[in-house]
Amino acid sequence: ARKRRVEALRAHLRSGLEAALRDPLTGAHNRRHALPWLERQIARSRAGLAVMVADLDFFKQVNDRHGHAAGDAVLVAVTERLRAHLRAGDLLARIGGEEFLIALPETTRAEAQEVAERLCHAIRATPVAVPGLRAPIPVTLSLGVTVAEPRPGMAPPAMQTLLEEADRALYAAKARGRDQARFCTRSAA
16 A cells, blocks of 8 residues: 555656646646756757747737637647657747747757758648637748857857847748748857
């Protein structure tokens, strides 16, 4: 009986820890998990580390026109599509309402560009079917991307610097028409 109680307590603790590190709606990691993970990746990176900030375009209109339940369904579908196009060791985290952080260890700028374009296409290609709505909801994604490439004798970039660069690139993608990926204009390292 004691062994079963201890096992139940361990399972409860694991469940609580997992809940503290995941977004309950989408199952993606949350900011609490993502930022320390990113810090560790920056410190150990021996090759490129791509950092992307993704934002759903005009998401407020989805909630306003179709309701929050439809918005939730869109967030879940987008998360599933993003996850399907990332590698097992990549990071996908929901860090705000309709904003995601994506990090790709061991990734060059060219590879990051390819992944970013693939992610935009994956979201754009198939509108999200929502139960109770006659027509699926079209969704697009804007991405800001930066790549930290270690250089001998130079300290790795600060996590905050990478996030700010990706965020600036995201604003550039939004300003240039949305539904696209833009790179930071300067190197992160």
